[in-house]
Amino acid sequence: MKLQMPDDPPAAFQMAPMIDVVFLLIIFFMVAADMNQQERVPVEIPVANHAVRPEDPSGRGTITVKPNGDVFAGAQPVTLDQLGDLARTRLAENPNFKLFLRADRKTPHEHVRAVMRTAAEAGVSDIIFATYTGD
Amino acid sequence: MKINLQNLITPGDGDEMPMAALIDVVFLLLIFFMVTSSLQKFETDLGIRLPGRIQQTEQLALPDEQIVEILPDGRVLLNNQFFDDPASRDMPQLTATLTRFKQASDLANARALLTVQASGKSDHQRLMDVLNAAAGADITFVSIGLGDGEESP
Structure with missing residues (x-):
């Protein structure tokens, strides 16, 4: 006996789920890009090929030094006195507090030295310089 | 209608x-x-331990300490000898010298200590070049002089 198989309807390409997924991907990358920009004052970080990527970046306070000597704690401009107070407060909360120093590659060393001296006077002994591993 | x-x-x-x-x-x-x-590039780490509040005029009694000076124009001085071109980022001569210093210290069971004294007018990138050379030589005990000191010519 000859069986008559019904013809399958042609598979239609489902556009709506694809657009849903693509929009989700767009939102993900938009948010990820925005999170990377948060609390980062734009500076040209120096290059050091032997630097390493941090395994545990917790417990750090980010300080940015611009070429003209302006100092920022996170995204907020601070004076050296305020920076010292901030370091002491953070150190009291966390004895393993580290200073993550993002200084522009063109910054004269005297400005960086002033920040390091303030940190030392506040009791911070761990300083980590932000670098890129290639141009 | x-x-x-x-x-x-x-x-x-x-x-x-x-x-x-x-x-x-x-x-x-x-x-x-x-x-x-x-x-977006990832920022990496190059860490140091601060020397605390030791005045620059005080001499540390450490036999295997080397002091690297960075002049305002970017030249690097070690043991009265200039190393590498001021425009050199990799600093191969300084890295080779520091590597030998590290090996000699290891053979003598001593701690290789490097102190960097940079001029206030030198660029931050130059300090990173010297720290990078120290990291390339596997020297982990690096400190930076925080005293104002005399500016080298």
Whole structure:
């Protein structure tokens, strides 16, 4: 006996789920890009090929030094006195507090030295310089 | 005038949303955000321990300490000898010298200590070049002089 198989309807390409997924991907990358920009004052970080990527970046306070000597704690401009107070407060909360120093590659060393001296006077002994591993 | 209500309720073929153009725009946005997010460089670490509040005039009694000076023009001085071109980022001569210093210290069971004394007028990048050379020589005990000191010529 000859069986008559019904013809399958042609598979239609489902556009709506694809657009849903693509929009989700767009939102993900938009948010990820925005999170990377948060609390980062734009500076040209120096290059050091032997630097390493941090395994545990917790417990750090980010300080940015611009070429003209302006100092920022996170995204907020601070004076050296305020920076010292901030370091002491953070150190009291966390004895393993580290200073993550993002200084522009063109910054004269005297400005960086002033920040390091303030940190030392506040009791911070761990300083980590932000670098890129290639141009 | 006779109005066909059915035509107002049910859109015809010509009134459909152009999906191809929408998808083109959406894919362009997706590619843009993917590329820009991957182009952002990761910041890496180059750490030091601060020397505390030791005055620069005090001499540390450490036999295996070397002091590297960075002059305002970017030249690097070690044991009264200049190393590498001021424009050199990799500093191969200084790295080789520091590597030998580290090996000699290891053989003597001593701690290789490097102190960097940079001029206030030198660029931050130059300090990073010297620290990078120390890291390349596997020297982990590096400190930076915080005293104002005399500016070298």
